[in-house]
Amino acid sequence: MSKKRGLSLEDKREQILKIFYESQDFFLLRELEKLGPKKGVISQSVKDVVQSLVDDDLVLKDKIGISVYFWSLPSCAGNQLRNVHRKLESDLEIGTKRLPELMDRRDGLKKGREESDERGQALDELKAIEVKYNELKDELGRYADNDPAALEAMSNAIEVAHAASNRWTDNIFTVRQWCSNNFPEAKEQLEHMYREVGIADDFDYLEPSVLLPPNIVGD
Template sequence: MSKKRGLSLEEKREQILQIFYESQDFFLLKELEKLGPKKGVISQSVKDVLQSLVDDDLVMKDKIGTSVYFWSLPSSAGNQLINTRTKLESELGKCRKRLSELTGQRDNLKKGREESDEREAALEELKAVELQHKKLKEELACYADNDPAALQKMKDATEVAHTAANRWTDNIFTLQQWCSTNFPQAKEQLEHMYKEVGITDDFEYLQ
């Protein structure tokens, strides 16, 4: 036998509202928790369901002394529906206004773009110019190696690299001199180490 399905939140809300509508009386939370199960709403969930109704202004509450009372009349639900309808109508009006503005912008953009022989000819001419521009860019790229600006840039980069290479060469000679002065007994080992890293007898400054 299948297990009976529990009430959804909306169904629980409706049942709790029925308690108010049928009695048209004021209730404490503990009273509603006792009445809830008779409507299919377990006592443990009455508080949360009640709070959701309060948040939506379907149930009113007020503190009298040390007690908090809850109440709701059918007219409260009617007023809530009226307020919701008013809000939706306002939003609908804004959407219609925005639609009208966008439609006007679209119509303005269409002006001067109507289909005609002149427009078609202008578009064809534009395509031809764009194609010619693309071909010229491709042709220009073939001569990039002879571009004076590119050549000057390469020359400047070469000079920087040349200066840097000689500066490091000078640093290496300085380091070799320091090693020879401080470790004369390791001359053979140092020369062997130099050859291993590519510093041979023909190592010299770049001209």
């Protein structure tokens, strides 16, 4: 036995509208959430369904004091449909008036673009130029790493990183010295802790050549 399918969004909207049309009354959201299941709309989805109806001007809402009330009358839907109909008619009229103008522009753009051997040759040449341009563009991209401006920017960035690295190294040496002076009896424990956090015995300041790529390092 197949499971009963749930209502689609349009079905839920229709059922919620029935609540308004049948009662022609005002409702709080919590009241609609209680009435929704009676129409097959679970309470958790009532809020979203009502909001979609408000967005389409099929349900009106207003705040009175601290409460928000919702209402809708059959005339609301009628007015909405009439508004949509008027807009569609207006769009159709505007489109009908613009059609001859667009057709004239299309015919004007066709002039000088008639199919011919000369035009075909020109298009082939254009295509060949585009292919060559893309090849040169790709080749230029491969040499981007050797661009003097890019190398200079990289060199400047490396200098900043080098200075920052050595500042932190200096700070680490200062902290190690302070610990040695204040906790001489814990020397072995401190050395073990340094190794645990990656400060090896050969820990030292970085030389500039360590950071520079081979094509930047001076002789």
